[in-house]
Amino acid sequence: MGSMSAEPLKVLIVGAGFGGLTAAIECRKKGFDVILFEGNKSRRQLGDIISFGSNSGRIFRSWPGVEEKLDPICHHSDGLDFRTYDDEFLCRQTWGAEADWGKRFNGHRGEIHEVCWNHAIEVGVDIRLGCKVQEYFETETEAGVVVNDERIVGDVVLAGDGVRSLARTIVLGFEDKPKSSGYAVYRAWMPTDGLKKNPSTAWLANPEKDLHVGWLGPDVHFLVATLQKGTACSWVLTHKDEADVEESWSAPGYVDEAIKAIPDWAPICHDIIRATPEGALVDWKLVFRDPLPTWISPKRRIALIGDAAHPFLPTSIQGASQSMEDGVTAAVCLELAGKENVPEAIRAYEKIRYPRVLATQRTGVTNRDAWHKADFDYVRKNPESVKLPRMDWVLNFDCETHAYDVYNETVESLRADPNWKPDTTL
Incomplete structure (x- = not known):
């Protein structure tokens, strides 16, 4: 353990996404003073379906009362049915074999976020809305941010300010531009009223059972989930798109444009899309960045977490989970290092997390290509080939226990090799 100080560690966290909220909650659990800055003026109920694997599910379950609040709003299907684009x-794929790994939580991003937000407030996180960070700074002994022209100082800054992170500039020393992944997603969250009116889709709105269906075609996949006793539906359509990400990252989507992405597909897929109410559809360009050479600032007082450090493709089904793992690991490292050894904690956080995150990022590409690049003559003869890889090393993982277990050896290795840099080979 680090040396004890009369003054608790002061942690500044930027961005109230799942990574930022997790870091804030875990730091409060360890007795730190925590200020969480969020640029928006209110907590916004944005988004559609989001998935948390059992590796992050165990984090939710460690927060008293959170699991009980998540259960009624989450998706509880026992499997995913795969069909071809012409509805064969x-x-x-069922999930029963994963029961020993823990519990998954899939549901509306805004609703799950609200539960986590309220828990952060309950444990004493100081959340400051309408606080867009203008500048990051650090010295040998402190780090801070300029917010609304006010300079606020702490011992360390954890920057979870998203895929367009300002903190990335101070870490890298230059502005890192996003690039197109070559894909975009039409995505929607909607009531099932429209589905119920059409005989071809009414079966999806099942009040007795949550359903999950995926239609696969050349370079396109279409996933549909119904939940909350058949009253809510989420669908996601991933397709090729070479649009300039600087022009549009996320914008309103249009039903006719979404249908153009699957012109020759089964009528039921068109019917689901046409049941989407006006304003419920989003056109989301999937931006991508090469792995960063480092997640930590030159004086080792500022660390990137979540999408600021490592944007994930949604086909990894791990972006939010890995952000939460970042928050837990950073908190453990800061606890074990103590107030006088923050730079060492920040280096240990990076070395513990980087290889795991990089390996998990790769699954986003391999999962996508397994569907999008499939030979459908082969798929029809070997249908099991489309099942999602469900890997023990990703999902059956306790990031908190791991951080405690490897912290000391990680610090010793960094002291022995002070010039260590991550392997960024994707």
């Missing part, structure tokens, strides 16, 4: 049934 391929196979069903």
